[in-house]
Amino acid sequence: MTGLVAAASAVVLVLGACGGDDGDETPAPGGGTTAAASEIKVGLAYDIGGRGDKSFNDSAAEGLDKASDEFGVEATELEAAEGETDAQKEERLRQLADAGNNPIIAVGFAYATALAAVAPEYPDVSFAIIDDATLVDEPNVASLTFAEEQGSFLVGAIAAQASKTNNIGFVGGVETPLIHKFQAGYEAGAKAVKPDIQIQVTYLTQPPDFTGFNDPAKGQTAAAGMYDSGADVVYHAAGGSGGGVFTAAKAGGKLAIGVDADQYLGAAPDVQPVILTSMLKEVDVAVYDMIKSSVDGKPLTGAKVYDLEAGGVGFSTSNSIVAPFTATAEDYEKKIISGEIVVPTEVGG
Incomplete structure (x- = not known):
């Protein structure tokens, strides 16, 4: 076990109801096919605080939970540790990729340097990063930002x-x-x-x-x-x-x-x-959108901005x-x- 894994919080497997027999292929919107959703493994790399912070990370977790329930995807969640280096973040992303997760979502701009190094190493893996737009030119990275x-x-x-x-x-x-x-x-x-x-x-x-x-x-x-x-x-x-x-x-x-x-x-x-x-x-919406795009066989890439018009930001009235x-x-x-x-x-x- 690497030091990174020891420092990370527990890896959580989230299993929803399967949408078909293993090995089935389902039509992707607009043509083509994609593997059954139940075969898709999603990797989520949290920022400091992880699931349970009642804020940024929990919003990402909400989107993951919704996608897991709706599509039956399997998810692995890893948490950042305080004071860690970019090299440790790279190791976390590589661990998720080596385990067969695709897509992999990095929650927070602090992953930008690490993802810039890792994404080119895994050209067949779709990555997304929340709150950073510096990687829009990477062909397998979606930059999901907010107004x-x-x-x-x-x-x-x-x-x-x-x-x-x-x-x-x-x-x-x-x-x-x-x-x-x-x-x-x-x-x-x-x-x-x-x-x-x-x-x-x-x-x-x-x-x-x-x-x-x-x-x-x-x-x-x-x-x-x-x-x-x-x-x-x-x-x-x-x-x-x-x-x-x-x-x-x-x-x-x-x-x-x-x-x-x-x-x-x-x-x-x-x-x-x-x-x-x-x-x-609405970080949950961005995470859900990324997972759904992979389930549909058309993973998001490039820049996507969630603003008021798109319903990406707002205020609560509870x-x-x-x-x-x-x-x-x-x-x-x-x-x-x-x-x-x-x-x-x-x-x-």
């Missing part, structure tokens, strides 16, 4: 409406160009509602330290500092660290905004009341306290889709 800035604009507009102190906050897990998109959209949405609103910003770690996506204690400390400095709504784009933001909001009697999944639904009952809304990033603010957000949504509003992707843009 995070658009969804963040909407929750920024909600935060500004909900704020009674004219002071809100943003907690980023790791300061990268991707998380800057969340911040840029959030700030633009808030200022569209209240041009003079104060926005506090904190990043938990700097690259190459990616533990900021899985450190609830740091998230709690950062958010508590913002609340103490006058903020009454804090939005996090920090993965598993967001749990700490919710804890701080509850302790301070303030509000928080989740990310990626509808975090109200997965939160403990005592924390749910402080989760005003969540910026929905907590009824958000109701007074949704009409304004929905109006902005229409203007973004029509092109009347172009949301910046860079801070200060």
Whole structure:
């Protein structure tokens, strides 16, 4: 057993109902044939935190579970370890490929360097990467990205409406160009509602330290500092660290905004009341689409962007306290889709 396997979380086999006898071939849409779905093996390489983070990785897992149930594919899941190198990520991807998984989905931009090295070694394997568009020229890689800035604009507009102190906050897990998109959209949405609103910003770690996506204690400390400095709504784009933001909001009697999944639904009952809304990033849809394309015999390649128009981002309404603010957000949504509003992707843009 390699050190990588020992460091990874348990490999999980997900088996759904088989769609036909082994060895059968079924027509692929548009012509051609593909192996029975029950013969397809899917490899999923999680980012730090893995299944159970109640955010980014769990959204990917939801898409995998749906595809497993619907198509009967077999899946192998491996989790990243904190502080690992690109070489270790490469080993994880090769392990999945050598085990016969096809497609293989890398969950998170942190896999970009590793996948750039591994994809050419396995030209007959279809790969996908979430949140990275640097590999669009690789013939066997699908780059599945999101318009995070658009969804963040909407929750920024909600935060500004909900704020009674004219002071809100943003907690980023790791300061990268991707998380800057969340911040840029959030700030633009808030200022569209209240041009003079104060926005506090904190990043938990700097690259190459990616533990900021899985450190609830740091998230709690950062958010508590913002609340103490006058903020009454804090939005996090920090993965598993967001749990700490919710804890701080509850302790301070303030509000928080989740990310990626509808975090109200997965939160403990005592924390749910402080989760005003969540910026929905439908990673589950991207994962499902990649698997379905392989089942159909036409694996995705190139770039695919999940934006507001495609239903790839949005905001949740599970907590009824958000109701007074949704009409304004929905109006902005229409203007973004029509092109009347172009949301910046860079801070200060």
